[in-house]
Amino acid sequence: MELNGILAESYPTVGAILAVLGALTLGFVGAKLIVWTVFAAAVLFLFGAHPIVWIIVGVPLVILLVKPIRRILITNTIVGILKKLNILPEISETERVALEAGSTWVDKELLSGKPDFKALAREPYKKAAGEITEFLNGPVEKVCAMVDDWEVYKDGDLPQEVWDYLKKEKFFGMIIPKEYGGLGFSALANSEVVAKLSTRSGPLAITVMVPNSLGPAELLAHYGTQAQKDHYLPRLADGREIPCFALTEPGAGSDAGGMQSTGVVFKDDDGSLKIRLNWEKRYITLAAVSTVLGLAVKLRDPDNHLGKGEDLGITCLLVPSKADGVVLGQRHNPMGVPFYNCPTSGNDVVVDIDQIIGGPDYAGRGWQMLMECLAVGRSISLPAQSTGGAKYVARVAGAYSAIRKQFGLEIGKFEGIEEPLARIGGFSYLLEASRIFTVGAVDSGIKPSVVSAIAKYNSTELFRKAINDGMDILGGAAISRGKRNLLANGYISTPIGITVEGANILTRSMIIFGQGVIRCHPYAYQELKALTDGDVKGFDDNFFSHVGFVNRNLCRALLLSLTRGRLASTPGGPMKKYYRKIAWASASFSFMSDLALGSYGGGLKLREKITGRYADVLSWLYLATATLHRFEAEGRKKDHQPYAEWALQYAFAQIQEAFDGIYENIEIPVLRPLFRGPIKIWSRLNSFGGMPNDHLGRKVAAGLCKPGQLRDELTYGVYVPTDVNEALGRYEHTLKLVTEANGVYKKIVKAIKAKKLPRGKPDALAKKALEANVITKEDFDLVQRAEAARDDAIQVDSFKLEEFATNLLTPHNEKAEAANS
Incomplete structure (x- = not known):
């Protein structure tokens, strides 16, 4: 049997599978056009293709390989069509300046579809010193x-x-x-x-x-x-x-x-x-x-x-x-x-x-x-303010959850409290990671225009969630104003940060992705500039590189989805599965971004609901990357791992939700049924992940309720007054006392089980426990101090009726007054 055509004659199915796998492999690694040409020739040879097939396949490949011919026969036609249809986005002068200002950074890696984890690991992560x-x-x-x-x-x-x-x-x-x-x-x-x-x-x-x-x-x-x-x-x-x-x-x-x-x-x-x-x-x-x-x-x-x-x-x-x-x-x-x-x-x-x-x-x-x-x-500025605020809420809510009792039990042990407390702890860890990662870039001389928008938008939004959870946990202690109130002022001021340095609605729907995809894409802006400048050669180089880029990310998205990221080259260690998910999500995001650019064209920036969902994917890819960077840079601390994992699982749940929204709402006529049907179903069955489970949340919440090194590290930078007459100082003092007293309560509970003491609440049985020699006088005195401090800590301010007399503010607006007169 001759070698020529051996696959077609003997193993046609195997040959077809090998050809498809070979093509996917070349696409996955981003092979150059010359490699694709050699591969195509090999396939045609092994299948014994007819000369007509050689011509049909070979001539276009030769045209694509020879750039001067390609520009004359293909590129000029494409440029003419694009100009005639006027489908490219028009960029105003203010948009152009915004696009060209600042620097790209990790955002470009995440949009590439193939983030370089070794390069990301080398990014600085410094703590305050000196x-x-x-x-x-x-x-x-x-x-x-x-x-x-x-x-x-x-x-x-x-x-x-x-x-x-x-x-x-x-x-x-x-x-x-x-x-x-x-x-x-x-x-x-x-x-x-x-x-x-x-x-x-x-x-x-x-x-x-x-x-x-x-x-x-x-x-x-x-x-x-x-x-x-x-x-x-x-x-x-x-x-x-x-x-x-x-x-x-x-x-x-x-x-x-x-x-x-x-x-x-x-x-x-x-x-x-x-x-x-x-x-x-x-x-x-x-x-x-x-x-x-x-x-x-x-x-x-x-x-x-x-x-x-x-x-x-x-x-x-x-x-x-x-x-x-x-x-x-x-x-x-x-x-x-x-x-x-x-x-x-x-x-x-x-x-x-x-x-x-x-x-x-x-x-x-x-x-x-x-x-x-x-x-x-x-x-x-705003990321720092929001991160400090989230860590402060974590410290306050954690202390209150250990101090406040209901039904004879600290409220922090109720699952209904654990859930919001876990969110506060997870957000605090994530925001601190993002804060240090982002300012590290600035100190390296980078001006991260897209990442800065991601940091501002998400930090202020996550603080809004954290302070809301803190208000719920503290309940009446949070809504009663006065010197003892630790959260109300922060809660009231939360919307202010949402509106400044670019209102959050605009930042999400227009800046992060609407401008960011053009800013971070390796070819899109260069194509636009080349078209605007009439530079056919520049457009040709970027356009066909762009085609190869899309093909690579399509193959990566497909294969990484089928293997849940296992084909990606990622760091090892306890977070390996999350690195894989970042590689997988990055490839999917990059391909879908190009699909949006190619489908909506100049109308993309008006599709703000869709661009907002794309912004969510990019945002949470960045926040997940920052979280991994913190965990690695701080030495993979075992007691920090639950907080890092909670944050990462939350991030991928948001990425999944955003992709689901994109698939459900994409409006590309030919592809719409495909995305709303099979692709959406596959996405649900093979998701990036769901919300953190209750067991993990319990670990995260518990760490905020115990005084010690872990709680101090998680809330580093919070101003903690030493004066026990100040609200937070009082909480800290009480938390220490009640934690110490818990050891005494365990002795009393053990005595109840041994029937040495009658049934009842441990704190109410302290005197009888002392008389029965179950606890010592020192133990008894500790319980008395702890319960007195607990009672004091949960009090709220009240005021005399006459103190509520209010000086009403009279608004003054000269233009309005002139118009009314």
């Missing part, structure tokens, strides 16, 4: 002790001595370089400070957070002229200047392109160039107490004094608050939370041209500057 530890244990600890959050809410402001101390210790200059008098802190250090302050007082944390986030200091440090840096940075560092940044307007929140505030360049009588500014801004934190406003306006130069044309675009400037025409003095009332959040307006305010941040050369570059800095600020 100078920052001294600052946390010194000035941060002291200012926390100086603040009584209940009094701050009553007075509507921080005490003056706190403002003075913040200036003295340069809290407002944490991100300002040391050569300008600041502290020169890293992103990690900034994050640590904000997280700890958040566990003491929301207004305190916000007051410190805002000057060290997106605003004048950061913009000056990156883009300011030397003269601007020399003048402003030392004053901002020591508090002589209090900054704010005015961006948001009544008609332009997330849509900066709708900005109405204006600046007009003109030549003054003395020949110097000036800018006349008019603005109306709102939601500007610290505006009413600021001495210098960072301001974003649309700048025009009608007479082309700067030589850049008339419409220069969004520009950032510095405006002294005392300048003629600046209107301040009003405050908003954001949920009753007493931090300075204010409107400001300006009427024909005139400033020198040199007040443009970066000088005249930076006129019109404001949006680019803001987008580049936002990627950094959004990675630090």
Whole structure:
């Protein structure tokens, strides 16, 4: 028998199977076109294909391999069709700047369909040490002790001595370089400070957070002229200047392109160039107490004094608050939370041209500057605040669950309490992992634009879930306001973080995936740019690489699904199965992303329900990756494993839910029945995972209820007062006592079982146990102290009736009053 055609003649079924497996293998490893060509030739040869088949298969492969011919015969046709059908997304100037700002990072790996776990393992994971530890244990600890959050809410402001101390210790200059008098802190250090302050007082944390986030200091440090840096940075560092940044307007929140505030360049009588500014801004934190406003306006130069044309675009400037025409003095009332959040307006305010941040050369570059800095600020401030808040809730709810008794049993032992307590513990572990992972990237010089959106959106949403669970566990102790209340203020302020630095609805539905898929994709944006620029060669290179990319991820998604990720190359150890799931989910996500891009085209960004579900997949892939990174970097601690596994199982349950939503709602005419039928059924039968089980949740909850190293590690960075007369200090003292007393109660229970004591509640039998020599006098005294402390800890505040007399706030809005008159 001749070799030619041996498979076709002798083993046709086996040959077909081998051919399919070979093709899947080549697709799985992402083989180049030349390898596919050799493989196709081998298959044709072994099957003894007819010459016509050789021509049908061979000619297209040759055309694809020879790029000049491919461009003439194929690429030009594709470009013409795409332009004619106009199906590609139109990218506005503001979107273009946003897409090109910042850096890609882990997000690109996760969208690749084949994440490099070795590279991810090399990403930094640093804890606070050295100078920052001294600052946390010194000035941060002291200012926390100086603040009584209940009094701050009553007075509507921080005490003056706190403002003075913040200036003295340069809290407002944490991100300002040391050569300008600041502290020169890293992103990690900034994050640590904000997280700890958040566990003491929301207004305190916000007051410190805002000057060290997106605003004048950061913009000056990156883009300011030397003269601007020399003048402003030392004053901002020591508090002589209090900054704010005015961006948001009544008609332009997330849509900066709708900005109405204006600046007009003109030549003054003395020949110097000036800018006349008019603005109306709102939601500007610290505006009413600021001495210098960072301001974003649309700048025009009608007479082309700067030589850049008339419409220069969004520009950032510095405006002294005392300048003629600046209107301040009003405050908003954001949920009753007493931090300075204010409107400001300006009427024909005139400033020198040199007040443009970066000088005249930076006129019109404001949006680019803001987008580049936002990627950094959004990675630090709100994730730190939310993570600190979640760890604080974990410490409070864990203590209360061990202190509070119902039906003679600590409530933490009831399964109904274990369930929300496990969520709080799991979220706390996950958020801390995400916080440190993300700021590590920033400190490495990365500006993670998509990851920063993921971190901000998910940290604020998960804190919202954690504080809700904490409120449920504490019940009446959570809703009764007063000095003893530990959660109400955090609960009330939760929606504020949801709305700022990009409202969460927009962040999920538009930014994370809607912009992120273009930003992180290895080929999509380059294809768009090439088409826009008429670069056929560039489009050709990227388009056919893109085709190979899609084919690879289709094969990976199929094979990893069939093997539940076992074919993926992943690290070993106790978390191996979760690495496999990340590889599997990444391949599926990448293929489905390309399917969405190819199917919806320019309409994808309008499909916000679908893009929101894609955003959920990418978000939870990132959070799962961060959780694994923390567990590995911290040495695979055995007592931390339940928290890591709970977080990972929760993450993959969210990924599964998001994929199910995509399959159910995808609107691709030809493929819709396939996705809503067989693929959805297979997805349910072969899911990425379900919610953590009760046994695992019990382990997670239990660790929060016991004083000791584990609880301290899980709630690291929470400010814990030592004064037992303070609410959290009282909880901590009581938790220690009741935990010690539990050993005495075990002796009493043992005596009851031996019928040495009558049946009853152990604490009520303490005196009889002492008389029966079941416990010692020291044991008895411990029980008495523990029960007295328990009784004190569960009390709530009450007030005299006359104390409820309220000073009603009268809203003031000049525009509304003028309209009504």
